Amino acid sequence: MRLKTMANPLVLIVDDEPDIRELLEITLGRMKIDTEAASSLEQAYQHLTNQAFDLCLTDMNLPDGNGIDLVKHIQQHYSKIPVAMITAYGNMDTAITALKAGAFDFVSKPVDLQRLRDLVSSALKLNKSNHAAEVKITSETQLLGDSKAIKQLRKQVIKLARSQAPVYISGESGSGKELVARLIHEEGARADAPFIPVNCGAIPSELMESEFFGHKKGSFTGAVNDKPGLFQAANGGTLFLDEVADLPISMQVKLLRAIQEKSIRPVGTENEIKVDIRILSATHKELNQLVNEGNFRQDLFYRINVIELKVPPLRERPEDIPLLAQHFLNKIANSCDLTPPHLSREALATLKNYAFPGNVRELENTLERAFTLCEEDIIQRDDLKLSDTETSNPLALQATTPPPGGVSSLEDYLEDLERKAIVQALEDTRWNKTAAAKKLGITFRALRYRLKKLDLE
Template sequence: MSPQTVLVIDDERDIRELLTITLGRMDLKVDAVGTASDARHALSERSYDLCFTDMRLPDGDGQQIIELIAAQYPDTPVAMITAYGNVDAAVNALKAGAFDFVSKPVDIQMLRRLVRTALKLTEERRTGAAAAGARDRLIGASAAMQQVRHTIAKLARNQAPVYIAGESGVGKELVARLIHEQGPRANGPFVPVNCGAIPSELMESEFFGHRKGSFTGAHVDKEGLFQAANGGTLFLDEVAELPLHMQVKLLRAIQEKAVRPIGAREEVPVDVRILSATHKNLGALVEHGQFRQDLFYRINVIELRVPPLRERRGDVPLLAEFILGQLAAKSGAAPGKLQPDAQQALENYDFPGNVRELENILERAMAMCDGELITAADLMLPQRALR
């Protein structure tokens, strides 16, 4: 079996040599070039499993290389090498299609983790081994849901932070899980956290952990949510609920890819992909000074909107059939059957609570109906939300 190959594009000889030696020790074959024109020639000559490109090149810039690879060599993950602290360049690279980014000076351990994750993604792309569960679990045949599934498949291929927007009950956590499961981190942990459910005074300890004796009640060392998600995905649900002091600390953790547990002297590196969601309008909160603009730009590299149920009414019968089947499997009873008047009532209902509300309505109807037949009266829909 021939070794996997990596293309390194950087005009600094020291960086090229460092990456060549490090990647060589991982049994990878490395081609290293110093200009954009040499990079284009190399890409046209052979297929690469991974590419690293510097941001600034003598005859171009890394952004152009990323766009070229995304357009012409989509099976090759590419990572941007950025100057320390240049977050804007990293964000722009991710938006252009970069898999991830590496800051100078290069952290060797972080580099190795990135390489392993990227090469796993390359193998999945070429063998077609990526998970295909979105169709089975994200129910709906509408154009809106087909687009959501298509976008999930694309987002699963890189490490860019994704902001999932949508009303309460539309299935934002399910979307986050599918992004995780269809990507190269699928075997790592998926750690969901409801930011609105953690008391403000406990947030730092919950997110970053603490050392024994660092405060009253800290009887043992405790790892935080970032450490628990190491190698996988951290899903920040209701991220708008974070108080401003935690927004600052979260921004630093995301930018530095490291956390400092309470009472610790040094930061602990973490390899975590950040997905976030809220039912609130984050842009409006930024305008009113209730959410930091720099954090907003950092977590909202790519936005995925999940449509409310009223915008895809044609999916209601499919969803209802699926939910009734799940309820029957849970209870051991025969699946409930919607009568024509019940189906019509559901299709005319606005569902302010979206899919979660549909689940509650059908569970209640199963308890109220006679036998297996569910009528409109069994649904007990509030009249104010009917069209």
Template sequence: MAPTPLDTMDPQDPMTTPTALIVDDEPDIRELLDITLSRMGIDTLTAPDVATAKRLLQGSSPQLCLTDMNLPDGDGIELVSWIQTHSPCTPVAVITAYGSMDTAIQALKAGAFDFVSKPVELNRLRELVNSALKLSTAPETQESSPDDPGLLLGNSAEIKRLRNQVRKLARSQAPVFISGESGSGKELVARMIHLQGPRSEGPFIAVNCGAIPSELMESEFFGHKKGSFTGAVDNKDGLFRSANGGTLFLDEVADLPLAMQVKLLRAIQEKAVRPVGDTKEIPVDIRVLSATHKNLPELVAEGSFRQDLFYRINVIELMVPPLRQRKDDVELLANHILQRVAKEYECDPAELTPDAIGRLQSYDFPGNVRELENILERAYTLCDNDVIAGGDLQLGNGHQGHSISIDYGNDSDAPMELPDGDMDLEGYLESIEKQAINRALEATRWNKTAAAKRLGISFRALRYKLKKLGME
């Protein structure tokens, strides 16, 4: 059994014993929760209404609050909002009536950490409590370095605002919908939410929904039993169970077909999956993050994306700004990318001239950070003396592509014969390049410096080609 945060606490130190506040007007429910948490080694405070709960919170700082939604003098959402203002470090979870998903979503939007439905399942409750305690017992690295960039580099106001939002969302278990243009860094944002939250030690599973064939989607997401269909030679867990205890990131969620959207909605709401060929559901403990560059509200209006799924995954929306809105970050990002590329190529890093930096900062980057990476990687292979000049970037000439010509020497004396029928020109040319590079490497006994000279290109350009053609 995996250790909980309680396993690492010193039982001799009373300061390490966590405390939970239970707010419910039903004495039987308070007693059940009190007994369950006490058996987990957690001290409890109990309150029958909102007023008592506020009074107790003003005199103590519990590591967790569990509150019912319907209280004699108010509701759980009111208490959630009050705690967000007066005790923001206390995670609060709400107890909702069975099937009250709309109410649960309202509570998550108000800042609740998570929710549990009546009748309360004790296993689900324990998972929730342990996740909440991880937030309270983790080292306060976020407080000591509030602007640690992590994976989200930049000093602009936009990226600082994004990092601040990510830190706040990391403390919640609410589903987050990450919107933004292609190449803007939506997966990096999802990873930071995962790494800064209580699930950081669990798996982070990212899946491109548009890359899975529709006939395999159910098996890929939910798994299957051996023999459930032709080709199912072994049991398979699927993406949901692979992400158990961690985060499942659904990239390009708008590409899911309608039939799969229905099944995905049920799995998210019930926190359980049914593998293909199985007769029972298997509980899963995951946080779902999703993203797309498409306009989901428009797709909902068109009927190509289910409204109920949209509301379920879009509890909180987080917008990632395009690179053109944070031009001040371009130089920092460019230098970081060049350092990484140099490490991958095992070469010295290149420097950008002032002219190159100016051209990058004045460019709009329709492809965002991903386009910046591609531009710099190409420029890195073309520059002289480890210096990237403005002309090496190939900006402002109507295209971003750039080819590296290879002199095939004596190996290309034979006339070129084209294959019969239709052909894949790009693939055909790649195959020719692979043959030429292989021959040059074989002729030089795999001395890459000599092979590059034989091919009439730089060593760096050869490394670029080997990487792009998958020949490393």
């Protein structure tokens, strides 16, 4: 037994097997970590009353109860202490139950010492960053809003950042699911490691295995070099699987195995590579329904949906719209060195009464459009064009032929048209911006904004 020194962290080890306790004490001692040991729940509760711990490692089966009881007790009375569960080999049900109860992470017997050291190091980082996380995530630049729904979401993000449990983020398109995933990563123990977002629906099915797991040179036509996959790129950090519902069944099987085994096999190799990542996933679709229809594997759903976090749609928090609107207007104005306009009372009322099926993303796009149309630094109701089903870009109306290269290049194609039209108008007016704006049928503000956006200044 080691008593806590001024410099070293203190870890509570709870296990009724003396050999396991000794192994953990020796391993942590070599990491310059002090320990206290307990062989039962009763002893653990006594230690928690008498000492301030930085981490708790507990076995599942104890003489007077189980580790889940201890996890719940610590969550209720000592919520700042992360708890890691020691489980029997291959018992994923126990591990998932522990994570749902609030455990930080788990390690299986026989204990892999390197895995244990990584887990302990990650857990001890939490207490150093926790206060900063609470301050940052409630600041004016993160998860904006004062509504009850957004305040609750901020609390849940802070709590989930203290865990390594897989989180399934559900919500409508444009509601901010990737922002939430990024915040969970940035406020957690993996903040210094990569956050790798991947849109599962944007990867061709024939390239998915290579993209996720990497490949060896010559493993297939076009594989001219060894290439690491997304799992390796996210090693030590977080892999965010956006639109996970779009994964084909064949890839779901391989993804499940990689998550369970914490290892991958690049295409064209026989050797497995260990990876240490946290999985966050999201989709706007109903995964439960897809499982019932047989279009999404139930076992994979069970693994990625250890904890579900729901992001509220914008229509359920209209009181947040004024704050969000001002934030976006400031952001747009700053990008082109202009003074942000103000919303008229009628315009603000229109925004608050609009359902926003595209959520926060649609609000930002609406304000960007209104920014370019408004006069005298005031956005009027008509500038919002919320009932206008036609394109918001007057220059885009010139597009009468499909873009070469298909739909994927539509944005670049329209930008090219816009750039050419602006340059032509400036040349026709001898580079008089006021006259060019009039010729194009847009405001001077709109022209300045587009010059900045298209890098034409």
